[in-house]
Amino acid sequence: MSEARVTIRTGVGLHARPASRLVREAAKHKCEITIEYRDKKAEAKSIIQVLTLAVKDGQEIIIRAEGEGEEAAVASLLRLLNNLGGAEKQP
Amino acid sequence: MRQLKGTGASDGIIIGPAYIFQRPSRCQRRTLGSEEVPKEMQRLQMAVDAAKLELEQLRNRLLLENAEQADIFEAHLLMLEDHELLGKVEQLICDTLCNAEAAMEIGADEVASALAELEDEYFKGRATDVRDVAARVNCVLEGRSGHPLENLDQPVIVVSKELMPSDTVRLDRSMVQGIVMEEGSTTSHAAILAKTFAIPAVMGVANATGAIGSGDLLVVDGENGVVVIQPDEGELHAWKQRAAESKERSERLRSLAKLPATTCDGHHVALAVNIGSPKDAEMALDYGADGVGLYRTEFLFMNRDCMPSEDEQYEAYSAVARMMKGHPVIVRTLDIGGDKQIKWLCTLEEQNPFLGLRGIRLCLEREDVLITQFKALLRARVQGDIWVMLPMVANVEEVRLTKRILEKARDELSREGVPHREFPLGIMIEVPAAAVMASSLFEEVDFASIGTNDLTQYTMAADRNNAKVAVLTEALQPAVLRMIAMVTEAGVKHGKWVGVCGDMAGDRAAVPILLGLGVNELSMAPSVLPLVKEAVRSISLGRARELARLALLCRTAGELRKLLR
Numbered sequence: 001m002s003e004a005r006v007t008i009r010t011g012v013g014l015h016a017r018p019a020s021r022l023v024r025e026a027a028k029h030k031c032e033i034t035i036e037y038r039d040k041k042a043e044a045k046s047i048i049q050v051l052t053l054a055v056k057d058g059q060e061i062i063i064r065a066e067g068e069g070e071e072a073a074v075a076s077l078l079r080l081l082n083n084l085g086g087a088e089k090q091p
Numbered sequence: 092m093r094q095l096k097g098t099g100a101s102d103g104i105i106i107g108p109a110y111i112f113q114r115p116s117r118c119q120r121r122t123l124g125s126e127e128v129p130k131e132m133q134r135l136q137m138a139v140d141a142a143k144l145e146l147e148q149l150r151n152r153l154l155l156e157n158a159e160q161a162d163i164f165e166a167h168l169l170m171l172e173d174h175e176l177l178g179k180v181e182q183l184i185c186d187t188l189c190n191a192e193a194a195m196e197i198g199a200d201e202v203a204s205a206l207a208e209l210e211d212e213y214f215k216g217r218a219t220d221v222r223d224v225a226a227r228v229n230c231v232l233e234g235r236s237g238h239p240l241e242n243l244d245q246p247v248i249v250v251s252k253e254l255m256p257s258d259t260v261r262l263d264r265s266m267v268q269g270i271v272m273e274e275g276s277t278t279s280h281a282a283i284l285a286k287t288f289a290i291p292a293v294m295g296v297a298n299a300t301g302a303i304g305s306g307d308l309l310v311v312d313g314e315n316g317v318v319v320i321q322p323d324e325g326e327l328h329a330w331k332q333r334a335a336e337s338k339e340r341s342e343r344l345r346s347l348a349k350l351p352a353t354t355c356d357g358h359h360v361a362l363a364v365n366i367g368s369p370k371d372a373e374m375a376l377d378y379g380a381d382g383v384g385l386y387r388t389e390f391l392f393m394n395r396d397c398m399p400s401e402d403e404q405y406e407a408y409s410a411v412a413r414m415m416k417g418h419p420v421i422v423r424t425l426d427i428g429g430d431k432q433i434k435w436l437c438t439l440e441e442q443n444p445f446l447g448l449r450g451i452r453l454c455l456e457r458e459d460v461l462i463t464q465f466k467a468l469l470r471a472r473v474q475g476d477i478w479v480m481l482p483m484v485a486n487v488e489e490v491r492l493t494k495r496i497l498e499k500a501r502d503e504l505s506r507e508g509v510p511h512r513e514f515p516l517g518i519m520i521e522v523p524a525a526a527v528m529a530s531s532l533f534e535e536v537d538f539a540s541i542g543t544n545d546l547t548q549y550t551m552a553a554d555r556n557n558a559k560v561a562v563l564t565e566a567l568q569p570a571v572l573r574m575i576a577m578v579t580e581a582g583v584k585h586g587k588w589v590g591v592c593g594d595m596a597g598d599r600a601a602v603p604i605l606l607g608l609g610v611n612e613l614s615m616a617p618s619v620l621p622l623v624k625e626a627v628r629s630i631s632l633g634r635a636r637e638l639a640r641l642a643l644l645c646r647t648a649g650e651l652r653k654l655l656r
Contacts, residue, residue, distance in 0.1 A: 009399075011369065011370055012213075013211075016162060017166075020162065020165050020169055046174065047169035047173050048206075051206065051214060054209045054210070054211045054214035082403060083402065084406070
């Protein structure tokens with residue numbers, strides 16, 4: 001399993017637009033990808049589940065991937081969130 | 092007369108007949124024979140595919156004209172690809188043997204109610220999107236086409252329980268003069284659309300469709316969130332007058348936005364806005380700004396645990412540059428210290444933070460922070476007309492040291508093979524020493540922008556947050572005016588551009604003097620820009636110069652105030 005923590009900094013949280021981009025990117029990967037926020041969990045390939053997380057700006061989420069190409073999946077989502085204004089947390 | 096209260100979502104007052112828009116009632120539920128199930132699944136799939144095609148076309152068309160709306164339909168498209176919704180619907184057909192329409196409705200209700208329970212207004216509002224998507228599929232299933240809001244034959248005020256994106260995208264904007272909705276908030280799709288097209292709107296009006304009859308005469312006051320039903324003659328007269336006034340005011344401001352900031356003898360001065368985030372820039376062009384005169388980058392750095400990455404900064408700076416469509420964007424490098432502190436950049440406790448390690452002084456201590464910011468800015472300059480200025484410069488040495496760091500940033504990017512471009516480099520003039528040394532500083536930089544708030548507090552040696560000494564900082568002081576004159580004089584001598592980005596730039600009374608002193612640009616909060624433009628357009632440069640000359644002769648703040656009145 002591969003995972004990473006990232007703080008959402010899109011200016012608005014995971015609103016429909018950044019969420020859509022996240023879901024589109026997740027759909028490109030074969031492995032299972034989940035997003036955890038507070039005590040909730042969502043499939044990264046489901047726009048409805050991701051929106052139901054209601055992630056606010058400046059909050060941290062955990063991305064977990066399991067299966068084929070899991071590392072590449074996490075890396076690509078991190079890159080996307082960083083470009084949307086998410087910042088990778090320093091170890 | 093009855094009056095309903097809601098939340099004003101888009102300014103303006105409009106009077107007109109009500110048009111009650113009602114969504115088709117809930118669909119018929121039918122029980123299938125178990126042998127019909129495979130066929131029903133096929134019907135559902137075909138309708139979903141057709142709806143997806145519609146959404147794709149809508150999204151692609153809107154990408155060019157209204158990116159924000161395009162994003163909505165992109166999300167809708169994803170919902171129709173989401174197993175969370177369709178899985179439920181398919182299961183309902185299999186398990187309860189109900190028809191596809193009913194299954195779609197029930198499934199969407201379930202998903203939507205989970206969203207509707209959220210606390211956050213925005214995410215709560217997405218329940219509408221789920222229902223809208225389901226309604227679109229059902230439209231196809233029931234073979235309905237066309238939309239009542241597309242074919243209105245007279246100007247109306249639309250009254251509805253709720254307007255969904257699929258409604259608003261089809262609404263005839265030449266006929267819809269006002270919007271009244273039972274649900275929704277100021278962030279709903281309908282509210283955003285109303286604001287974009289300046290249609291007065293009131294949201295969250297309880298029982299509007301029950302209290303208002305079709306054809307009732309309505310007054311919609313979008314500023315105060317009031318809806319008046321069937322006003323009597325006296326009231327109608329008063330409202331008509333108010334409507335005319337509000338229309339005149341908004342038209343004046345809107346037409347002003349399109350006019351250049353030119354004095355009546357044809358001299359142009361750039362009017363720009365001060366912003367703190369890419370989001371603020373959206374309003375700038377609507378207000379008729381010629382650019383961004385001060386982009387405060389602190390907000391990118393605050394409330395977090397580490398420095399924003401070069402890429403993150405690059406995204407923010409390029410977003411603003413792209414939004415401003417080729418107009419200049421003046422970015423101020425990190426200005427921390429004084430009353431603004433950042434944990435991760437934690438500076439030592441200082442006895443006198445305003446006289447301590449702040450602005451460029453701090454950045455020269457933390458070269459890594461400045462290099463990263465310069466690299467992001469050099470890259471973003473490829474995306475638009477970015478200028479960069481340094482805060483709190485006190486002497487020539489600081490500028491020279493900074494230029495060396497800029498040099499390093501440039502070299503690193505060249506080595507990495509990353510595309511970048513040179514930007515004009517300027518300084519803020521906030522420290523009296525910099526005003527006095529303006530002429531020497533102009534030999535080092537391309538432009539300067541005067542921060543009048545700090546320049547006043549440092550010139551008068553009076554804390555601007557201390558009410559006991561407010562008398563020294565509130566009014567325009569002759570000493571500060573002379574400081575500004577030193578800078579503009581030096582600017583003229585060296586042929587360098589001088590702007591003003593403090594509160595004084597947005598003060599109508601002070602504008603003629605700044606013009607007269609030869610300032611090239613005034614940068615202010617977006618909301619005061621139309622008023623300043625009016626002030627610029629109503630004076631001649633000759634008169635402004637005369638006023639500036641007289642102002643420089645004033646010995647007290649009182650004399651200055653009298654002159655400006």
